[in-house]
Amino acid sequence: MDTDSGMEQGRGPKPGNPGGLDFPRPLTTVDVVIFAVRDDALQVLLVQRPANEGEPFPDSWALPGGFVDIEKDRDLEACAVRKLRDKTGMVSPYLEQLGSWGSAGRDPRGWSATHAYFALMPDLPASGPGAADARWFAVGSGKPKVRLAFDHADILEAAVQRLRNKVEYTSLPAYLMPPEFTLPDLQRVYEIVLDRPLEKSAFRTRMLAADLIEPVAKMRKGPNRPAQLYRLKKARSPVFFARTFNAPG
Amino acid sequence: MDTDSGMEQGRGPKPGNPGGLDFPRPLTTVDVVIFAVRDDALQVLLVQRPANEGEPFPDSWALPGGFVDIEKDRDLEACAVRKLRDKTGMVSPYLEQLGSWGSAGRDPRGWSATHAYFALMPDLPASGPGAADARWFAVGSGKPKVRLAFDHADILEAAVQRLRNKVEYTSLPAYLMPPEFTLPDLQRVYEIVLDRPLEKSAFRTRMLAADLIEPVAKMRKGPNRPAQLYRLKKARSPVFFARTFNAPG
DNA sequence: CTAAGTAAGTTGTACAGTACAACTAAGTAT
DNA sequence: ATACTTAGTTGTACTGTACAACTTACTTAG
Numbered sequence: 001m002d003t004d005s006g007m008e009q010g011r012g013p014k015p016g017n018p019g020g021l022d023f024p025r026p027l028t029t030v031d032v033v034i035f036a037v038r039d040d041a042l043q044v045l046l047v048q049r050p051a052n053e054g055e056p057f058p059d060s061w062a063l064p065g066g067f068v069d070i071e072k073d074r075d076l077e078a079c080a081v082r083k084l085r086d087k088t089g090m091v092s093p094y095l096e097q098l099g100s101w102g103s104a105g106r107d108p109r110g111w112s113a114t115h116a117y118f119a120l121m122p123d124l125p126a127s128g129p130g131a132a133d134a135r136w137f138a139v140g141s142g143k144p145k146v147r148l149a150f151d152h153a154d155i156l157e158a159a160v161q162r163l164r165n166k167v168e169y170t171s172l173p174a175y176l177m178p179p180e181f182t183l184p185d186l187q188r189v190y191e192i193v194l195d196r197p198l199e200k201s202a203f204r205t206r207m208l209a210a211d212l213i214e215p216v217a218k219m220r221k222g223p224n225r226p227a228q229l230y231r232l233k234k235a236r237s238p239v240f241f242a243r244t245f246n247a248p249g
Numbered sequence: 250m251d252t253d254s255g256m257e258q259g260r261g262p263k264p265g266n267p268g269g270l271d272f273p274r275p276l277t278t279v280d281v282v283i284f285a286v287r288d289d290a291l292q293v294l295l296v297q298r299p300a301n302e303g304e305p306f307p308d309s310w311a312l313p314g315g316f317v318d319i320e321k322d323r324d325l326e327a328c329a330v331r332k333l334r335d336k337t338g339m340v341s342p343y344l345e346q347l348g349s350w351g352s353a354g355r356d357p358r359g360w361s362a363t364h365a366y367f368a369l370m371p372d373l374p375a376s377g378p379g380a381a382d383a384r385w386f387a388v389g390s391g392k393p394k395v396r397l398a399f400d401h402a403d404i405l406e407a408a409v410q411r412l413r414n415k416v417e418y419t420s421l422p423a424y425l426m427p428p429e430f431t432l433p434d435l436q437r438v439y440e441i442v443l444d445r446p447l448e449k450s451a452f453r454t455r456m457l458a459a460d461l462i463e464p465v466a467k468m469r470k471g472p473n474r475p476a477q478l479y480r481l482k483k484a485r486s487p488v489f490f491a492r493t494f495n496a497p498g
Numbered sequence: 499c500t501a502a503g504t505a506a507g508t509t510g511t512a513c514a515g516t517a518c519a520a521c522t523a524a525g526t527a528t
Numbered sequence: 529a530t531a532c533t534t535a536g537t538t539g540t541a542c543t544g545t546a547c548a549a550c551t552t553a554c555t556t557a558g
Contacts, residue, residue, distance in 0.1 A: 070360035075352035103324035111319035473505040
């Protein structure tokens, strides 16, 4: 249920005040881990906190996010979409709830709980930081080099883990691709996220059997043999494969 | 980051009051979906809300939960454990964060966000409802028959989906078992949760290969051939299998 | 004591999806 | 023409499950 009944509770909702709501509330925030594959690396978008002395973690880098605005935000996801658009100027093709982190100590201003989301973005020229205080950071096999504010390092680590885990058996990387791409392109993105090479023919068989992409009547020309271009089938939700890629041995 | 900087925000944190926190905060709650397999069925523990007129959804059944108490609860998980112990008198062998639900309308008292957990409990005689207002309900291939308060029907549905999904490729049902059990017992629990029969020899092969359980020097006697008793290997976290059970065709 | 019944547990073949490796194909550069 | 590089294919091996028939161990009915 959403409230303790009078008898059982200790302190929060005051006893003797049934339905009363005059007790201290935690701060409520939403943070978004925004991933893209840029320059042959998995990158995450971070924003720099204001330099004011009054703010916690001044000048530190942090995940884009902020307080839930109960007047503007209908629900948590709408809040995440708002933060995302503020920093990138676009809506991401994939947004998933990651989890929540709440404790007495994570924010010096008091007991706070954040609802974390993670988003996948294609590497479009337009998707550069839409805000002046935002920058992309590579997450080289672990964390980025900067120290993050709050417990955002934990959240980012959880996001990377979740992403890597899901990429083993889903088509999530498709949401990191531009509108048209080749199968070797897609495989490269899988390999960048997983940080290990994949086998070509098994990869192709899996992707083509997934009914996820369709060829367009064009080839990508290059210095070598041209490659078939594909695009994502429209309105396609992520595909789950029956097995993971490499047996974990 | 955990706060909007002055320029970008609309209404929440007041501009011109850097670091100010004098804006309305959502209510913050934690709810726990507690599963057990009892009487050959997947069941969930629900509590009845107080009958007071002042309370929302009086007399309705709801998930165990309630407001975060910023003095008692160090963090969200501690809060979930507290709610769990209040209603069952024990700590569950498995507790996982399910997700969060937050919106303007889910609680008539105002903008609220709940952090949902799900727990797996063995069917111990002692694990009956530890509280007078709590009861077990079967979740027969979908939802229970009662109408739930708030958006708890959504949360429960998500929990059942997550459980069913994970049971396809993990050893989670082991946490629903009593200290000693046979392989047919375990298979039965898998079948109850998945609501479909599984193949005996493949099931045994998988479980025995998982290095998850160990035989005890006892047999379960019955009207037929006795069955080997096993117990969970201690301090064993859930095992992930490389494939799902039945090919989805 | 024997025969029937039932559930526990084993064995063997088939199959699906991936791993691995060698191959062919199509372009550019010299 | 020849070498080089990347795209894409082909064939065999292996792993874990599906399916089905079998053996084992106990109880109960006669």
